[in-house]
Amino acid sequence: MSRARAPRRGAEVVLAALFAAPLLVLVVQAFADQWRAPAIVPTDFGTRGFASAFAQGNAAEALLNSTSIALLTTALALIIGWPAARALGSERARRPAVIVLVALPLLIPPFATGTGLAEWFIRLGIADTIHGVALAHLTAVLPYVVLILALGFTDAVSELEDVARTFGAGVAQRLALVTVPSIAASLATAALLAFLVSWAQYGTTLAVGGGLPTLPVTLLPYIRTDAQVAAALSLLMIGPAVLVLGVALRRGRGTL
Amino acid sequence: MLLTRDWLRQGALLAPATLALVVLFGAAFTGALRQSFDPTLLGGPPTLAAWRATLTDESFHDAALFTLQVTAMATVSSALLALTLAWYLRRTGTLARMFASSPVPVPHVLITVVAVAWLAPGGLADRLLGGLPVDLVRDANGLGITLVYAYKEGPFLLLLLLMVMGRQVADREEMAAVLGGSRWRQFRHVVWPSVRLPLVLGSIVVAAFVLGSFEVPLAVGPTYPDTLSTYALDATQIDLTAGRARAAVALILAAAASVALALVCLRIARRWRV
Numbered sequence: 001m002s003r004a005r006a007p008r009r010g011a012e013v014v015l016a017a018l019f020a021a022p023l024l025v026l027v028v029q030a031f032a033d034q035w036r037a038p039a040i041v042p043t044d045f046g047t048r049g050f051a052s053a054f055a056q057g058n059a060a061e062a063l064l065n066s067t068s069i070a071l072l073t074t075a076l077a078l079i080i081g082w083p084a085a086r087a088l089g090s091e092r093a094r095r096p097a098v099i100v101l102v103a104l105p106l107l108i109p110p111f112a113t114g115t116g117l118a119e120w121f122i123r124l125g126i127a128d129t130i131h132g133v134a135l136a137h138l139t140a141v142l143p144y145v146v147l148i149l150a151l152g153f154t155d156a157v158s159e160l161e162d163v164a165r166t167f168g169a170g171v172a173q174r175l176a177l178v179t180v181p182s183i184a185a186s187l188a189t190a191a192l193l194a195f196l197v198s199w200a201q202y203g204t205t206l207a208v209g210g211g212l213p214t215l216p217v218t219l220l221p222y223i224r225t226d227a228q229v230a231a232a233l234s235l236l237m238i239g240p241a242v243l244v245l246g247v248a249l250r251r252g253r254g255t256l
Numbered sequence: 257m258l259l260t261r262d263w264l265r266q267g268a269l270l271a272p273a274t275l276a277l278v279v280l281f282g283a284a285f286t287g288a289l290r291q292s293f294d295p296t297l298l299g300g301p302p303t304l305a306a307w308r309a310t311l312t313d314e315s316f317h318d319a320a321l322f323t324l325q326v327t328a329m330a331t332v333s334s335a336l337l338a339l340t341l342a343w344y345l346r347r348t349g350t351l352a353r354m355f356a357s358s359p360v361p362v363p364h365v366l367i368t369v370v371a372v373a374w375l376a377p378g379g380l381a382d383r384l385l386g387g388l389p390v391d392l393v394r395d396a397n398g399l400g401i402t403l404v405y406a407y408k409e410g411p412f413l414l415l416l417l418l419m420v421m422g423r424q425v426a427d428r429e430e431m432a433a434v435l436g437g438s439r440w441r442q443f444r445h446v447v448w449p450s451v452r453l454p455l456v457l458g459s460i461v462v463a464a465f466v467l468g469s470f471e472v473p474l475a476v477g478p479t480y481p482d483t484l485s486t487y488a489l490d491a492t493q494i495d496l497t498a499g500r501a502r503a504a505v506a507l508i509l510a511a512a513a514s515v516a517l518a519l520v521c522l523r524i525a526r527r528w529r530v
Contacts, residue, residue, distance in 0.1 A: 012348045015341075016355035019411055023358060025373045025380065026366065037378040084273035087266045101274055105281060106461060107514045109468020111485050112507035115500075116284030119291055139280045146273050200363030202471050203485070216365045216471070223372055223475045231373070234366045241361065 026238070029231035049232030057229060062218040063236055065130065066199055069214065072134040073141050073198040074191055080138075081145040081190070088146065089153025105143050113139050114207025121208050133209035137198040144197060145190045152186025195244050199237070288504040295501035306501035316506065318481035323467060323510070326398040326483060330405035331463040335455055337406050338413030342451065343443065345414070346421045353418060357411045364408060368475035371404045375476070393476045400476040409462045416454040425450050456525045463521075464514040468507075484510040 029035065034044035053059040084102070105113075117136050118127060126132030157179065164178045180187065202216040210217070215237045222230035293302040310316050345352055359367060374380045375392040382388055392400035425447060432442045470485035477483065482490060488503035488510075 009348065009352075012345055013352045013355065016345060016348070016352035019407070020355040020358040022370055022374055022407075023362060025370055029369075029373055038383050040380075040383055080272045080276050083269040083271075087269035090266075101277065104515070105277060107464040107518050108281070108284075108511045109464075109485060109507060109514065111470060111488065112288065112468060112511045113281065113284045115291070115488070115503055115507055116286070116288035117280065119287040120283050135280070138276065139284070142273060142277060196361065196363075200365065202365055203469060206489075216363065219365055219369070220471065220474065223369055227369070227373060230369045234369050237363065237366060241363075 026231050026234045029227055030235050032228060032231075035228075049226075049228035052226065052229045053232045053236070057218055057222065057233065058213045059215075059218065059233060059236060062213040062215045062233075065212055066215045066237075067240065068130050069134050069137065069205075070195045070198040072130065073137040074194040076134060076138055077141045077145040077194045078149075078187075078191060081142055081149055084146045085149030085190075086153050088150035090155065090158070102143050102146050105139050108139075109203065110140055110201065111203030111207055114204035117204075118208045128209050128211040130212070133205055133212060133214070134198070136204045136208045137201050140201060140204060141194045141197050144193050148190040148193060149183070149186050152183030157182045192244055196241055199241060288508050291501050291504040292508060293501075295498050306498065306505050309498070310502045310505040313502075315480070315482065316487060319484050319487040319506070320509070322398065322481040323483045323485075324513075326401050326405075326473070327463050327466045329398060329402040330409065330466045331459050333402055333406040334409035334413055334462055335459050337410035338417055338458075339451070339455065341410065341414045342417035342421060343447070346418065346447075347426065357415050359408050359411050360415060362408075364469065364471045365475075367404060367408045368472055371400070371407075371472075371476055375400060375403070394478050396478045396481070398477065401472055404472050404476055405462075405466055409465075413455065413458045413462065416458045417451045420450050420454050421447065453525055456521055460518045460521045463517055467514045467517070468510050 028042065030049050031045050031047065032042035033046035033048045035042040050059075088102075114136055117139075121127040121132045121136070124132075126135070160178050160182060161174050164174045169177065200216060201214075202220070205212075205214050205217055215233060219230055219233040219237065222233065292306050293304070294300060295303070295306055341356060345356060362370075372379065372393060375388070376382075377391070377393065379393075390399060392403060394400070428446045429442050432446050437445070468485055470483060470489060473483045473486050474489075477486065484506050488506040491499040491502040491506070493499065
C-alpha cells in the first residue's frame with residue numbers, strides 16, 4: 001500500500017513544483033547580461049541589471065521609500081486595529097454589520113480609493129509624501145490586520161489576563177507578559193501581511209504618490225523596456241519580503 | 257446597566273478602526289464623486305459632462321465589456337484550477353503544498369515580470385516549445401491576463417480549500433468509499449459541500465481584485481481594449497483635468513460593480529451555510 005502511494009506522492013510534488021519553478025526565472029534573468037532568443041540559458045552573466053536599477057532606476061530611493069511606507073503603515077494598522085480586533089475576538093461583538101464594514105474595503109479597487117483620496121491629499125499637502133501614501137495604504141491593510149489579529153484574541157487570552165490581574169500585574173506587565181506572548185502568532189501574521197500588502201501596493205501609490213518612487217511604481221515600466229532591470233528590481237522587492245517572513249515565522253513559533 | 261456598559265466598551269474598542277475606515281473611504285468616495293461632477297475642482301456648479309462623456313464613449317463600453325470578460329474568465333479558471341489541485345493534493349505533505357502555494361506571497365507586479373519572461377514572443381516558452389499556438393501577451397481576448405491571474409489566484413484559492421479539506425473530510429470520503437460511492441459521488445456529496453463556501457468567498461475576493469487592478473493588464477494586456485482601471489489611468493494621462501473626472505467616473509462604476517458582484521455571490525453563499 002505504502003509502496004503504491006510513494007510514486008503518487010512523487011507525482012504530486014512534481015505537479016506542485018510546476019507552480020514554483022517559473023518563479024526561478026527572476027533570479028536567472030536578474031543576472032543575465034546577455035539572453036537573446038533562441039538561447040535557452042543566458043550567454044553572459046553579470047550585474048548590469050542591478051547597476052542600471054541603481055544608476056537610472058532610483059532603486060535606492062525606491063527601496064528606502066517602500067520600506068518607510070510599509071513600516072509606517074504596519075505600525076499604524078496595528079495600533080488602530082488592535083482595539084477592534086480585541087472586540088471582534090469576543091463572540092458578542094462579532095456582528096455581521098461590523099465584519100462587513102471591516103471587510104468591505106477589500107472589494108473596492110485600490111486605484112479607485114487612491115484617486116478619490118488624491119484630491120483631498122493634494123489640498124492637505126500630503127500627496128507624494130511618505131505619510132500620505134502610508135495613510136492611503138491603510139485602506140488596504142487595516143481590514144487584514146483587524147480580521148487576522150481578531151483570531152488571536154480568544155476568550156482564553158481574556159481569562160489569562162484576568163488571572164494576571166488577580167495576581168496584581170499592572171497594565172504594562174499584563175500586556176508584555178500575557179497578552180503579547182499569547183497572541184504572538186496572530187500578531188506576527190498580521191504584521192507580516194500588513195507589511196507585504198503595503199510593500200506590494202501599486203494602484204493606491206500611483207494615485208496619491210505617483211511622484212514618490214516606490215519599488216512597484218519604479219519597476220513596472222521596465223517590464224516592457226528592460227527585462228533584466230525589472231528582474232533585478234523584483235529581487236530587491238522579494239528580498240525584504242522573505243526576510244520579514246522569516247522573522248515573523250520565528251516570532252510566531254514562540255507563541256503560548 | 258451591565259449590558260449597556262458592555263456595549264459601550266465594545267463600541268469604544270471598535271471606534272478607532274471603523275472611524276479610520278469610514279473617514280478614509282468616505283473621503284475617497286466623496287473625492288471621486290466631487291471629481292466626477294466638478295472636473296476643474298474650482299467649486300463651480302456641478303456638471304454631468306464627465307459622466308456623459310464617459311458613458312457615451314465607445315472605448316469605455318469596450319473597456320467595461322473586456323473587464324467583465326477578463327474578470328469572469330480569470331475567476332472561473334482560478335476556481336477550477338484550485339478545485340482540481342485541491343482534489344489531487346488534498347493528502348499531500350508540506351513540501352507539495354508549499355510548492356503549489358509559492359505564487360501566493362509574490363506581488364502581482366513580480367508575477368507579471370515572470371509572465372512576460374515566459375510568455376512574450378521570443379520568451380522562454382516560445383524557445384522551449386519552438387513557438388506558442390496562440391499569442392498570450394497583448395492578445396485582445398485576454399488569454400494572457402487570464403493565465404497570469406489563474407497562476408497567481410489559483411494557488412490562493414487552493415490554500416483556502418486545503419484549509420477546510422482536513423481530517424474530517426478525509427474520514428467522510430473514506431466512509432463514502434466503503435459504502436461503494438464512486439469517485440464522482442465522493443466529490444459531489446462529500447468534498448463539494450465542504451469546499452463550496454470558501455471557494456465562493458475566495459472567488460469574490462479574486463473577482464473584486466481582477467475588476468480593479470491594473471498591474472497585470474498594463475504589462476501583458478492588449479493596447480485595445482482597455483480594462484476599466486487602465487482606461488482610467490489612460491484618461492488621466494491624456495487630459496489632466498477632464499481626464500481625472502472621467503477616470504473618477506470609470507472607477508466609481510468599477511467599485512460599484514465589484515460591490516454588487518460581491519452582494520450577489522454572498523446571497524448565493526448564504527444558502528449554503530450549514
